[in-house]
Amino acid sequence: MGRYTKHPFWQSLAVVVVSYALIRWGIAYLPGLVGITSAPVPASVVLQYTAIVLVGVLVWVSDNEERWTRFKEPIHAALVEPDKKVVRMSMMAVVPLLVAFATFNNVRPTISAPASLRSIHPAPPTQITFRGETIVLEGLENPLREPDLEEAAFELGKELYYQNCMPCHGDYLNAGGHYAPGFNPTPLELRGSSTIAQLTESFVFWRIAKGGPGLPREGGPWNSAMPVWEDFLTADEIWAVTLFLYDQAGIAPRTWEEEGIEE
Amino acid sequence: MIQDRSWAGAGRWLLSAVVALAAGLLLAETLVAQAYVPPDYGADFPVIGSRAAVWIVAQVHLMFAAFVLGVPMFAVIAEAIALFGGEDRYDRLAKEFTRLLLVAYSATALLGGLFVFLLTTLYPALWSYLSEVFRISMWMYAGIFFAESATLYMYYYGWDQWKKGRAKLGHWGLGLLLNVWGTIALLIANSWLTFMMSPPGDLTPDTSPATVQFWSAFANATWMPINVHRLIANAVFGGAIVAAYAAYRFLKAKSDEERAHYDWMGYVGNMIAIGVFLVLPFAGYYLGREIYEFNQQMGVTMMGGFMSWLWIIQAFLIGVLFLAGNYYLWIGLGRIPGGERFAPYTKWMLLVLVVGVIVWATPHTMIADRAELAAMGGTFHPFLQPLGVMSAKNTAVNLMILTTFLSFLLYRRANKNPTVSWARTGTLSQGIVLLVCALVVLFYGIAGYFVPAIVRIGFSVYQVLAVLFTIIAVLVLDILIARGAESRGDIRWGRMPPRSQYALFVLVVTFTWLMGLMGFARSGIRQHWHVYEIVQDTSAYAATPALGYAAQIISASVVIFFLMLAFVFWIGGMIAKPALVPAAADAAAAEPVPGGSPGRSGSGADRGGGLEPGLEPLPGT
Numbered sequence: 001m002g003r004y005t006k007h008p009f010w011q012s013l014a015v016v017v018v019s020y021a022l023i024r025w026g027i028a029y030l031p032g033l034v035g036i037t038s039a040p041v042p043a044s045v046v047l048q049y050t051a052i053v054l055v056g057v058l059v060w061v062s063d064n065e066e067r068w069t070r071f072k073e074p075i076h077a078a079l080v081e082p083d084k085k086v087v088r089m090s091m092m093a094v095v096p097l098l099v100a101f102a103t104f105n106n107v108r109p110t111i112s113a114p115a116s117l118r119s120i121h122p123a124p125p126t127q128i129t130f131r132g133e134t135i136v137l138e139g140l141e142n143p144l145r146e147p148d149l150e151e152a153a154f155e156l157g158k159e160l161y162y163q164n165c166m167p168c169h170g171d172y173l174n175a176g177g178h179y180a181p182g183f184n185p186t187p188l189e190l191r192g193s194s195t196i197a198q199l200t201e202s203f204v205f206w207r208i209a210k211g212g213p214g215l216p217r218e219g220g221p222w223n224s225a226m227p228v229w230e231d232f233l234t235a236d237e238i239w240a241v242t243l244f245l246y247d248q249a250g251i252a253p254r255t256w257e258e259e260g261i262e263e
Numbered sequence: 264m265i266q267d268r269s270w271a272g273a274g275r276w277l278l279s280a281v282v283a284l285a286a287g288l289l290l291a292e293t294l295v296a297q298a299y300v301p302p303d304y305g306a307d308f309p310v311i312g313s314r315a316a317v318w319i320v321a322q323v324h325l326m327f328a329a330f331v332l333g334v335p336m337f338a339v340i341a342e343a344i345a346l347f348g349g350e351d352r353y354d355r356l357a358k359e360f361t362r363l364l365l366v367a368y369s370a371t372a373l374l375g376g377l378f379v380f381l382l383t384t385l386y387p388a389l390w391s392y393l394s395e396v397f398r399i400s401m402w403m404y405a406g407i408f409f410a411e412s413a414t415l416y417m418y419y420y421g422w423d424q425w426k427k428g429r430a431k432l433g434h435w436g437l438g439l440l441l442n443v444w445g446t447i448a449l450l451i452a453n454s455w456l457t458f459m460m461s462p463p464g465d466l467t468p469d470t471s472p473a474t475v476q477f478w479s480a481f482a483n484a485t486w487m488p489i490n491v492h493r494l495i496a497n498a499v500f501g502g503a504i505v506a507a508y509a510a511y512r513f514l515k516a517k518s519d520e521e522r523a524h525y526d527w528m529g530y531v532g533n534m535i536a537i538g539v540f541l542v543l544p545f546a547g548y549y550l551g552r553e554i555y556e557f558n559q560q561m562g563v564t565m566m567g568g569f570m571s572w573l574w575i576i577q578a579f580l581i582g583v584l585f586l587a588g589n590y591y592l593w594i595g596l597g598r599i600p601g602g603e604r605f606a607p608y609t610k611w612m613l614l615v616l617v618v619g620v621i622v623w624a625t626p627h628t629m630i631a632d633r634a635e636l637a638a639m640g641g642t643f644h645p646f647l648q649p650l651g652v653m654s655a656k657n658t659a660v661n662l663m664i665l666t667t668f669l670s671f672l673l674y675r676r677a678n679k680n681p682t683v684s685w686a687r688t689g690t691l692s693q694g695i696v697l698l699v700c701a702l703v704v705l706f707y708g709i710a711g712y713f714v715p716a717i718v719r720i721g722f723s724v725y726q727v728l729a730v731l732f733t734i735i736a737v738l739v740l741d742i743l744i745a746r747g748a749e750s751r752g753d754i755r756w757g758r759m760p761p762r763s764q765y766a767l768f769v770l771v772v773t774f775t776w777l778m779g780l781m782g783f784a785r786s787g788i789r790q791h792w793h794v795y796e797i798v799q800d801t802s803a804y805a806a807t808p809a810l811g812y813a814a815q816i817i818s819a820s821v822v823i824f825f826l827m828l829a830f831v832f833w834i835g836g837m838i839a840k841p842a843l844v845p846a847a848a849d850a851a852a853a854e855p856v857p858g859g860s861p862g863r864s865g866s867g868a869d870r871g872g873g874l875e876p877g878l879e880p881l882p883g884t
Binding site: 027036043115186187 | 561637715
């Protein structure tokens with residue numbers, strides 16, 4: 001057994017197989033054992049991670065002359081040594097079969113749409129037309145964030161959120177509304193550090209006002225069922241909802257001062 | 264009388280004819296002048312279309328421009344090491360590269376000319392607009408090339424003429440001057456392309472280009488960040504090209520001396536490329552910030568919108584650079600006596616690099632089909648999504664930079680046996696500084712998840728400062744520890760396996776690919792504008808190209824560049840090959856040759872009718 005566990009070829013093979021298993025199934029199911037939510041990893045990311053691991057393994061086996069020589073031994077033996085004829089023949093059968101299987105899997109007809117690149121942060125326009133009035137988004141702050149307006153705005157935003165947004169985005173802002181399971185992809189989760197926490201309030205205002213149909217042409221086709229709330233709510237009402245969202249999520253909106261780049 | 268009348272009649276006819284002709288010409292000219300309106304766009308370029316034609320030629324021209332700006336930086340540093348440090352082999356190295364410059368310079372100029380012709384014939388209105396704004400700098404640009412060409416010729420052909428004393432110092436001054444001209448040319452050309460990205464705020468689509476203030480157009484918002492980024496990147500590219508050339512020669516070498524020489528050259532090129540590359544992300548960050556500051560829409564398109572996928576590809580490619588650079592150093596430990604004692608550590612450094620690349624290349628929004636999206640419950644992966652944001656990526660890249668620095672440190676230390684009394688304490692201190700730095704980077708990376716975005720951006724600055732401080736402090740300590748150190752043996756130059764040289768090829772190809780890829784990101788964020796929000800692209804190619812199409816064009820440009828570069832290397836090798844062993848070179852330089860001036864090789868013994876000073880033919884050339 002030690003002959004195999006200490007040999008670089010078998011060690012490399014073990015690292016690749018174990019890594020693949022961890023990426024393919026470990027990430028999906030192991031966090032659940034300690035109560036952390038996870039899900040199966042998309043095939044594109046499995047391929048990406050496995051390729052990186054494979055490159056790492058090849059670097060390791062070949063960055064040392066002795067290790068590289070030992071790594072090649074079993075491959076060389078399987079290809080030329082007379083007593084390895086069975087292994088050789090088996091490989092000649094198995095390798096084409098694996099290639100054929102992979103090819104079949106790639107070309108067989110399926111009912112699912114192909115995977116698509118999706119931009120989650122569409123670029124906002126510099127200005128928009130809201131009910132016939134031009135609003136410059138760049139540098140724009142929430143006009144209701146004033147000491148004497150904020151409380152009333154919060155109450156208004158809360159009421160509007162429960163009337164209009166909660167069925168999809170959920171009571172807990174976690175995309176867990178009653179209608180949410182009917183959409184694919186599901187509505188955006190508004191909590192956490194990676195959605196509205198990354199955005200200025202004017203960005204959120206624009207997204208609510210213009211909805212899915214108002215997404216920019218670049219980066220399309222989009223896949224959003226968000227209504228155009230400009231048709232139903234006034235500008236102040238949308239600002240009130242924005243204010244409520246940040247308050248409920250317990251996060252501060254991104255500010256304009258010394259603005260930098262983010263993902 | 265009859266005769267007089269006939270003459271008078273003829274005169275009248277002639278007069279009438281002249282008047283009619285003049286009137287006809289005037290009318291024709293008026294008609295033509297009224298009818299002819301210069302088109303916005305010329306006839307489409309055959310097969311690949313106008314956009315692709317201009318794109319490919321501009322891209323390959325830019326790659327050659329980076330070569331002819333980057334390699335002189337390399338040459339002048341190498342010559343300085345020879346001049347002030349007394350190592351002659353660096354002088355030969357500098358000269359060998361300047362020789363390649365002569366050929367590459369012509370290619371750059373030809374491609375530049377072709378680029379201008381394509382612009383004037385395919386995009387006449389845009390060219391007219393830009394030349395109206397920048398005419399003065401365009402004349403200066405052409406003038407700079409006269410000065411640069413003259414300096415390059417004097418620098419190369421005067422190498423052996425001015426090789427001693429003050430004359431050598433003057434020669435080195437010419438090298439510096441060559442870099443000055445190159446940098447001025449870079450600054451001028453950068454102003455044109457950055458103007459297209461970030462024109463001055465007071466410009467509107469109705470502003471006549473003749474009224475645009477030259478300096479405000481020239482020194483626009485993104486001009487200086489691009490200058491800084493490109494200057495650093497050119498130095499990196501110069502080093503990588505040198506390393507690739509050395510690898511090519513190493514693989515073709517027929518003697519141990521040749522292999523030793525080109526192994527050493529590859530090592531120097533790689534050191535410069537990777538060493539300077541470590542600061543390039545900071546310059547890129549500065550450029551990104553300025554783009555965001557100039558226009559939020561541009562910034563978001565680049566970092567979070569349509570172009571954000573390019574950053575995932577970039578992460579992959581930079582991961583390849585880190586892995587290839589470290590791989591080359593680790594294999595190199597095998598040719599250093601004492602290097603074997605560090606070999607067991609490389610697997611842990613590799614682990615950090617692999618995990619770093621995985622984190623860096625994790626997309627925030629994953630490529631997924633509908634079933635996978637449904638399984639994830641949205642567009643983000645619930646467990647992996649924290650790796651998709653900048654806190655994780657900044658942490659990963661800083662740890663990768665630290666790891667690469669550690670590889671370099673082990674490489675430096677490999678054949679040394681420190682003799683200073685505090686060597687052990689010093690080494691321990693180096694370890695502690697590195698460890699504390701890694702913890703600081705990790706701390707700010709994790710803390711970034713719990714603070715507003717504006718604070719998080721500040722954290723990345725702390726991470727960078729910690730890494731820069733560590734690199735400087737640990738390197739200074741290392742230099743002090745190495746003072747008076749005993750040698751465990753000389754580096755066995757040339758004792759490298761051929762596969763190590765392919766790592767150098769991977770480096771230069773990856774750098775070139777990255778230039779094309781991220782150049783597309785920078786240029787593509789203008790979307791359907793030639794000059795952002797001033798001159799609209801109304802051609803059939805106004806739409807931003809799909810990523811797949813862009814990848815094909817960029818890859819085609821990279822292939823064309825390397826085919827041309829292979830030609831340059833080949834031609835460079837054909838002229839003559841340098842003496843590789845210092846002793847032989849000195850002997851060749853000193854030996855009087857019949858029919859030639861002292862120090863010159865014989866005429867007719869070589870293919871070109873005369874080798875250059877200090878050069879001698881090698882077997883099989």
